[in-house]
Structure formats: C-alpha cells, structure tokens
Amino acid sequence: xxxxxxxxxxxxxxxxxxxxxxxxxxxxxxxxxxxxxxxxxxxxxxxxxxxxxxxxxxxxxxxxxxxxxxxxxxxxxxxxxxxxxxxxxxxxxxxxxxxxxxxxxxxxxxxxxxxxxxxxxxxxxxxxxxxxxxxxxxxxxxxxxxxxxxxxxxxxxxxxxxxxxxxxxxxxxxxxxxxxxxxxxxxxxxxxxxxxxxxxxxxxxxxxxxxxxxxxxxxxxxxxxxxxxxxxxxxxxxxxxxxxxxxxxxxxxxxxxxxxxxxxxxxxxxxxxxxxxxxxxxxxxxxxxxxxxxxxxxxxxxxxxxxxxxxxxxxxxxxxxxxxxxxxxxxxxxxxxxxxxxxxxxxxxxxxxxxxxxxxxxxxxxxxxxxxxxxxxxxxxxxxxxxxxxxxxxxxxxxxxxxxxxxxxxxxxxxxxxxxxxxxxxxxxxxxxxxxxxxxxxxx
Amino acid sequence: xxxxxxxxxxxxxxxxxxxxxxxxxxxxxxxxxxxxxxxxxxxxxxxxxxxxxxxxxxxxxxxxxxxxxxxxxxxxxxxxxxxxxxxxxxxxxxxxxxxxxxxxxxxxxxxxxxxxxxxxxxxxxxxxxxxxxxxxxxxxxxxxxxxxxxxxxxxxxxxxxxxxxxxxxxxxxxxxxxxxxxxxxxxxxxxxxxxxxxxxxxxxxxxxxxxxxxxxxxxxxxxxxxxxxxxxxxxxxxxxxxxxxxxxxxxxxxxxxxxxxxxxxxxxxxxxxxxxxxxxxxxxxxxxxxxxxxxxxxxxxxxxxxxxxxxxxxxxxxxxxxxxxxxxxxxxxxxxxxxxxxxxxxxxxxxxxxxxxxxxxxxxxxxxxxxxxxxxxxxxxxxxxxxxxxxxxxxxxxxxxxxxxxxxxxxxxxxxxxxxxxxxxxxxxxxxxxxxxxxxxxxx
Numbered sequence: 001x002x003x004x005x006x007x008x009x010x011x012x013x014x015x016x017x018x019x020x021x022x023x024x025x026x027x028x029x030x031x032x033x034x035x036x037x038x039x040x041x042x043x044x045x046x047x048x049x050x051x052x053x054x055x056x057x058x059x060x061x062x063x064x065x066x067x068x069x070x071x072x073x074x075x076x077x078x079x080x081x082x083x084x085x086x087x088x089x090x091x092x093x094x095x096x097x098x099x100x101x102x103x104x105x106x107x108x109x110x111x112x113x114x115x116x117x118x119x120x121x122x123x124x125x126x127x128x129x130x131x132x133x134x135x136x137x138x139x140x141x142x143x144x145x146x147x148x149x150x151x152x153x154x155x156x157x158x159x160x161x162x163x164x165x166x167x168x169x170x171x172x173x174x175x176x177x178x179x180x181x182x183x184x185x186x187x188x189x190x191x192x193x194x195x196x197x198x199x200x201x202x203x204x205x206x207x208x209x210x211x212x213x214x215x216x217x218x219x220x221x222x223x224x225x226x227x228x229x230x231x232x233x234x235x236x237x238x239x240x241x242x243x244x245x246x247x248x249x250x251x252x253x254x255x256x257x258x259x260x261x262x263x264x265x266x267x268x269x270x271x272x273x274x275x276x277x278x279x280x281x282x283x284x285x286x287x288x289x290x291x292x293x294x295x296x297x298x299x300x301x302x303x304x305x306x307x308x309x310x311x312x313x314x315x316x317x318x319x320x321x322x323x324x325x326x327x328x329x330x331x332x333x334x335x336x337x338x339x340x341x342x343x344x345x346x347x348x349x350x351x352x353x354x355x356x357x358x359x360x361x362x363x364x365x366x367x368x369x370x371x372x373x374x375x376x377x378x379x380x381x382x383x384x385x386x387x388x389x390x391x392x393x394x395x396x397x398x399x400x401x402x403x404x405x406x407x408x409x410x411x412x413x414x415x416x417x418x419x420x421x422x423x424x425x426x427x428x429x430x431x432x433x434x435x436x437x438x439x440x441x442x443x444x
Numbered sequence: 445x446x447x448x449x450x451x452x453x454x455x456x457x458x459x460x461x462x463x464x465x466x467x468x469x470x471x472x473x474x475x476x477x478x479x480x481x482x483x484x485x486x487x488x489x490x491x492x493x494x495x496x497x498x499x500x501x502x503x504x505x506x507x508x509x510x511x512x513x514x515x516x517x518x519x520x521x522x523x524x525x526x527x528x529x530x531x532x533x534x535x536x537x538x539x540x541x542x543x544x545x546x547x548x549x550x551x552x553x554x555x556x557x558x559x560x561x562x563x564x565x566x567x568x569x570x571x572x573x574x575x576x577x578x579x580x581x582x583x584x585x586x587x588x589x590x591x592x593x594x595x596x597x598x599x600x601x602x603x604x605x606x607x608x609x610x611x612x613x614x615x616x617x618x619x620x621x622x623x624x625x626x627x628x629x630x631x632x633x634x635x636x637x638x639x640x641x642x643x644x645x646x647x648x649x650x651x652x653x654x655x656x657x658x659x660x661x662x663x664x665x666x667x668x669x670x671x672x673x674x675x676x677x678x679x680x681x682x683x684x685x686x687x688x689x690x691x692x693x694x695x696x697x698x699x700x701x702x703x704x705x706x707x708x709x710x711x712x713x714x715x716x717x718x719x720x721x722x723x724x725x726x727x728x729x730x731x732x733x734x735x736x737x738x739x740x741x742x743x744x745x746x747x748x749x750x751x752x753x754x755x756x757x758x759x760x761x762x763x764x765x766x767x768x769x770x771x772x773x774x775x776x777x778x779x780x781x782x783x784x785x786x787x788x789x790x791x792x793x794x795x796x797x798x799x800x801x802x803x804x805x806x807x808x809x810x811x812x813x814x815x816x817x818x819x820x821x822x823x824x825x826x827x828x829x830x831x832x833x834x835x836x837x838x839x840x841x842x843x844x845x846x847x848x849x850x851x852x853x854x855x856x857x858x859x860x861x862x863x864x865x866x867x868x869x870x871x872x873x874x875x876x877x878x879x880x881x882x883x884x885x886x887x888x
Contacts, residue, residue, distance in 0.1 A: 109504070202588075210478050
C-alpha cells in the first residue's frame with residue numbers, strides 16, 4: 001500500500017478572526033484582541049489537533065483603511081506578535097510559533113535576537129515570517145515621510161536575511177563549554193564576529209545569544225512578486241501563499257519548485273501553504289448559509305469601501321441589490337484585481353451588496369462544506385501539486401476553530417493525510433526541514 | 445501601634461546571577477541562560493515570596509569586556525527580555541515584570557507596542573526600565589560607527605518618553621465599544637492621532653493596541669548623572685539606583701525627593717530601590733565565608749581586567765598577595781572610581797588578588813550576614829531615608845534566591861516590613877503608584 005502524501009497545517013490567526021464580520025457572529029469573543037486566556041485556549045486546541053504551527057498575522061499601523069471601514073473592524077488592534085507567541089510558548093509544548101517581522105522597520109540585531117530567544121524559550125518551535133511591509137501608513141510610524149520603494153525594500157530584505165542568519169551563527173553549537181574546573185565558560189575560537197558592512201546595513205556582532213536550538217528558526221515568506229518569488233526560492237522554507245483557486249496554486253507551486261530545481265535546492269525543503277478560509281457545516285447548504293450569515297455581518301460602509309478599492313472606483317452609487325453593471329469605466333486599478341471581482345460576481349451570482357460584504361470580509365481561497373467535502377478538496381490540492389498543505393483561516397472563533405480541530409482534522413487523519421501524533425519536537429521536525437549548518441563552523 | 449514603613453523588593457536578575465563567579469559555585473545551574481524551566485522556577489519562587497517585581501537586566505552587545513574576561517563570564521549571552529518576560533507572564537499571576545529597553549537603539553512605536561502588549565498579556569504587570577545605553581559596543585551592532593554623545597542621548601530619551609506615553613494614550617479607555625448590534629467596533633472620536641514631529645523623532649500613530657491595563661506600564665530609570673536624575677524626578681516611578689553605602693543612598697534619596705518637591709510631585713509616586721547583593725548564612729562568619737568562596741571562583745584573568753579598568757591602570761604587575769601599593773600614578777580614570785577601590789581595600793583589608801576578584805564579581809552595595817542581621821541593615825536603610833526598598837541581586841542561583849525567599853523574607857514579614865499577601869493585582873498596586881490619566885482623554 002503506497003502512502004498518500006501528507007499535508008501540513010498552519011493556523012493563520014487574528015484573535016477574533018481575519019474576517020471583519022466575525023466579532024458580530026453569534027458566540028464570538030469580540031474582546032479576544034486583548035484577552036490572553038482566549039489565545040491560550042486556541043493554541044492549546046490547535047496543538048491537541050497536531051497543527052504544525054500557530055501563525056500570528058501582523059500590522060504596523062492602524063490607519064490602513066478609510067475610517068468608515070476602520071471603526072467597524074476588530075482587525076487592527078491586538079497583541080504584538082513576539083510578546084504573544086512567547087507567552088504561548090510557555091503554555092504549549094509542541095506547536096510551532098510563527099511571528100511576522102519587518103525588514104524595513106526594524107534592526108537585524110533586534111530581530112535575530114528575539115527570534116533566537118523565542119526559539120530557546122520554546123525549545124525549537126520558532127518561525128520568522130519575513131515581510132518588507134508594503135503598507136505606506138507604517139512608514140509614518142517610523143519617521144519616514146515616504147514609503148521605501150519596492151525594489152529597495154527587497155534589496156534590504158536580502159541583505160537583512162544574510163545578516164540575521166549570520167548573527168544566529170555567532171556561536172558554534174559547541175561553543176559553550178561551561179567548564180567549572182578551569183573557569184572557561186565559552187571558547188572564543190568558537191565565536192564569530194560577523195563584522196558586516198553592506199549597502200543598507202552595518203552590523204558588527206556577535207549576537208548575545210547562543211545558536212537557536214533549530215540552528216535557524218524556520219524561514220517563512222509571503223511575497224508573490226517576481227523578486228519576492230526569487231527570494232523565497234532561495235531562502236524560504238515555508239511560503240505563505242494566497243492563490244485564489246487551484247490553477248493559481250498549481251502555477252505558483254510549479255514556478256517556485258522549478259526555481260528550486262534551477263538552484264539545486266531540494267523541493268522538499270520548502271513547503272507551500274496557501275491561506276484557506278474554511279467554513280464547516282453538517283451539509284454543504286448549511287456551511288454556505290453560515291458563510292452568508294457571516295458576510296451579512298460585514299457593515300455595508302466597510303464592505304463598499306473594500307469593493308471600491310478592489311475595483312478602483314466608487315461602487316457606492318451602483319444599484320446595491322442588482323448585479324455589477326456590465327460596462328465599468330477604465331481606471332488605474334490593477335486589471336487582475338478587477339477581473340477577480342468580475343469572475344467572483346459571475347461564478348457565485350452575487351449582488352453588489354453581497355460582493356461588497358465578501359470583499360469587506362474575506363475574499364480569498366475558501367473551502368465551504370462538510371468535513372468530507374472539504375477534505376476532498378484539500379486532498380485534490382495536495383495530489384494535483386497545488387500545495388503542500390494550508391494555512392487555515394478561521395471564519396469565526398472559537399466555533400470555526402473548534403469545527404476544524406474536532407471535525408475536519410479527524411477526517412483528514414482517517415484518510416491518512418494528517419499526523420495523529422507529533423513525531424518530533426521542533427517546528428523543523430513537523431515540517432520535515434533540515435537543520436541548517438553553521439556557516440562559520442561547519443560540522444564537517 | 446504605629447505601622448513601620450513598608451519596603452518594596454524587586455529581584456534584579458540574570459539567569460545565572462550577575463556575579464561572574466556564580467556559574468562555578470557549588471549547586472549552581474551554569475546552563476540557566478537558555479533554560480526556561482529554571483527561570484520559570486525562579487519567578488514562581490519570587491512570586492510566592494510576594495516580591496514586587498522580577499527585573500531582567502540587559503545588554504545589547506557581547507564585546508563589552510576584554511576577551512580574557514569575556515570567555516570566563518556567563519553574563520553576556522541570555523534570553524532577550526521581552527520574550528522571556530512574556531513567557532513568564534503566562535506562568536505567573538501577580539509578580540511585576542520589568543524589562544530594559546533602549547531609547548537610543550529602538551523605535552518608539554515598537555517599544556510602546558511591546559510594553560503595552562506585555563501589560564495586556566500580564567493583566568497590568570509590566571514595567572519599562574528606560575536606558576539610553578552607554579555601552580559604545582552596542583552602537584556597532586546598530587549601524588553606528590560612533591556612539592551617540594551623552595547629552596544627545598538624553599534629549600532623545602526625553603522626547604522618546606513623550607512619544608511612547610503619547611502612543612499608549614492613543615485610545616481612550618472606553619474607545620472600544622464592540623457594539624454587535626450597530627456594528628461599531630470602536631469610536632474614532634475616542635482615538636487620538638499623535639502626529640509627533642520633534643528634533644529626534646517623527647511618529648504619526650495611533651498605536652495599534654488598546655491602552656494598557658495600567659494606563660502606562662510602570663516607568664523605571666537608572667541614570668545617576670545630572671540629566672539622568674532630573675529626567676527621573678520628572679518621569680520615573682521607580683529608580684533603580686546603585687549607591688555603595690547608606691550615605692550615598694541618603695544623598696540620592698534627598699536629592700531626588702527634593703527635585704520632586706520642586707516639581708510639585710508627590711514623594712510617594714517615585715520609589716527608590718538600590719541594588720543590594722545579599723548573601724545569607726547561619727552566622728555572619730558563614731555568610732562571609734560563602735562570599736569569599738564565591739569571589740574566589742572569579743578567574744584571576746577576569747578579575748584583574750576589571751580591577752585595572754576601575755583603577756585606570758594595569759594592575760597585573762602588582763604583588764598579588766599584598767595590599768595595593770600606596771602611591772598609584774595619576775591617570776585619566778575617574779577619581780570617584782579609584783577612591784572607591786582604595787576605600788574598599790582599606791575597609792575590608794583585601795589583597796590585590798582579593799580586590800580583583802571582588803571587582804570581577806560584584807563590587808556594589810552588599811548585605812552579608814544572617815537573616816536577622818541583614819533585616820536589621822535593611823530596616824536601617826528604610827528608616828534613615830536611604831531608600832524605599834531594594835532590588836535584590838542574588839549571589840548564586842538557585843540557593844541564593846531560595847535563601848532570600850525562604851529565610852530573609854519571612855524575617856522581614858515578622859517585623860511588619862514586607863507584605864504577606866498581594867493587596868492588588870497590578871505592578872502599580874504593589875508599588876502604590878497611581879494610574880496615569882490619559883492626556884488626550886482626561887477622566888474629568
């Protein structure tokens with residue numbers, strides 16, 4: 001009997017959900033943004049379900065949407081990722097802990113140090129989601145009048161990655177002798193001073209922390225642009241992708257794994273995990289009704305703002321209970337974005353109001369159905385090389401998370417597609433990733 | 445019966461102790477720098493003893509001493525404070541958690557966000573030890589060739605404090621309505637956009653986190669210079685001081701409280717807590733012997749380097765088993781520092797070798813004796829206006845900490861000098877500090 005390909009599951013978390021209507025859903029915890037007890041319960045439930053990782057989404061600004069939408073949304077104020085994930089490390093034992101950190105608005109010494117520290121505290125469960133922060137409102141919180149340009153952000157990101165990984169390698173794994181007899185605490189010959197001088201960064205080192213248990217925390221990236229894809233193929237170990245359908249997943253999968261082939265890098269050493277919004281019901285109709293209820297809780301002011309952004313024009317004048325007008329004027333908006341709106345409107349037969357609520361809520365890849373039908377879809381993705389697993393987005397909490405943990409995961413386990421126990425202890429173990437060699441003190 | 449003045453106790457922690465010989469002391473845990481289980485046990489023991497706060501010392505560099513001393517020391521590599529204290533927040537319930545963060549090498553948006561997050565996770569137990577980072581080696585880890593000059597660091601620190609506290613006040617305490625019926629999550633009229641433009645910093649805001657439970661985390665400072673003292677009198681709520689004797693403590697106490705009087709600030713709203721190194725024994729002679737054993741574990745190479753720095757000249761050529769030569773050549777070293785060495789050598793009758801080991805270990809204020817004799821000394825300090833309590837430095841761990849928790853604290857409690865239970869839940873409650881009003885949304 002041949003073994004089916006296993007999938008990896010991450011949880012892409014905001015405390016109240018990413019969906020902007022979720023805080024109004026029956027049974028939700030609208031105060032979870034600042035309630036650690038809720039987050040602790042979520043992480044422990046995901047760990048009992050053997051998830052690979054808990055992944056905390058992040059922002060570096062509040063003013064990233066019009067105030068009419070902002071005041072309706074629970075998504076922009078919450079815990080800072082390092083403090084939250086460190087606290088969760090103390091009350092979990094196996095689940096991976098992935099934090100987002102920006103290469104544009106922080107110093108590599110701080111970033112290297114915090115991830116190394118989280119990796120030590122969690123005994124090897126940390127992951128770094130490298131972002132360059134595309135939100136121009138963030139720049140204004142860090143003393144910059146204009147946002148750093150895209151190409152420059154990526155140049156700095158590449159150099160930043162080299163510096164951070166170099167700092168993690170400051171000490172050989174065997175540097176700390178702690179020889180109480182002779183009084184030698186560590187061997188200075190096994191300490192490397194990085195002394196980096198580059199176009200964007202000057203960092204001496206060494207880092208004031210021992211090499212992380214995983215060697216390096218797991219490297220996660222989300223960039224979908226051309227430089228983002230190349231950086232990921234070279235350096236990422238997990239890609240947090242956002243394809244809208246299987247064809248999009250397959251395109252990304254083939255492209256990234258092809259780039260790895262060209263670089264001589266094993267395909268197994270990078271896992272592609274698209275975000276997937278999962279709504280479960282006893283029947284497909286019930287699951288669809290739950291989603292419709294949830295979308296209906298997106299306030300119209302919030303939804304119409306999001307739809308207008310996606311279309312690149314003010315959609316508030318359209319007949320709200322009719323389909324989108326056929327002939328929309330040309331604008332500067334991205335053609336791809338607009339085509340996605342039109343395709344979605346047609347496929348699901350949505351009115352302008354429903355489209356607005358979908359865009360104001362969550363408009364990415366979604367699996368909506370029974371545990372069996374959703375498991376079927378996920379298997380199809382894995383077998384058709386659409387992905388190596390998923391980063392699950394929960395529609396509402398705690399129920400949407402409990403449904404996945406208690407109903408979908410057991411179905412995937414019955415099918416032999418998902419672990420029933422953790423084999424190892426580190427996030428690298430869960431993901432099947434090798435421990436990187438120390439570049440200054442190679443093992444051989 | 446009049447009530448004796450109560451004292452406050454913080455624990456000034458490094459995982460293996462601040463004393464550089466501690467990792468070689470019998471029963472020590474030399475691997476505690478990266479062992480969270482040890483730190484968890486320490487924090488829980490201190491909480492059971494009703495300590496006000498757990499205070500994590502910090503460095504931003506490794507290369508802050510000659511390599512001959514460095515390689516003997518366990519003090520420069522350890523957890524990063526935010527990740528450690530957040531993890532400890534999840535496994536403690538009442539003890540305060542104070543982290544050091546630099547105004548010279550970090551961004552106010554990050555600092556405001558992390559302390560607010562720690563305060564939310566811990567339900568109001570965070571404190572910020574504001575430092576300007578005097579170590580020139582740190583600058584090299586953050587892209588600066590030359591260290592920022594002292595006056596400039598303090599100007600930036602003052603502005604940084606205003607920005608961070610302004611960001612904490614971004615939302616009124618009642619801003620988050622979470623009205624599920626109307627769909628209004630927060631009231632934008634109760635959100636303040638800081639829009640700060642100053643000589644050192646430009647920060648828009650608002651902070652992407654609700655106001656901390658304490659309003660502001662407790663503000664701690666250690667600066668002893670003239671601008672440091674003035675900044676502390678204006679803004680600090682705890683001073684982490686380093687007087688060497690009671691006269692020094694009294695001078696600082698009178699100076700700071702006098703500055704508060706001049707500012708019209710209540711003396712009760714700032715607690716002065718000197719670092720105190722405490723070694724306990726069944727007899728005073730036994731305690732002294734323990735300290736001598738500990739000092740004797742400071743490697744000579746490490747000690748002589750520290751003594752040479754304190755004297756401003758190479759001390760390695762002196763007769764090591766004789767007293768210091770009487771006529772030392774003049775140098776550029778600080779006169780105060782040299783006088784302290786001479787005074788200590790004379791008072792305790794130490795040889796050059798013993799002086800070196802004292803300076804390589806811990807040379808600040810120390811209480812060495814029985815629980816009764818040490819409690820006597822501490823009472824004298826409190827009653828003579830030398831301090832409002834102490835930040836205890838443990839000579840070796842875990843034994844030195846357990847001795848204080850299980851032998852000294854009960855003695856102080858018997859004398860009515862220290863709490864037997866926490867009255868409140870926040871660090872402000874423990875320290876008797878008021879909750880700051882929101883400057884943009886005053887309660888009256």
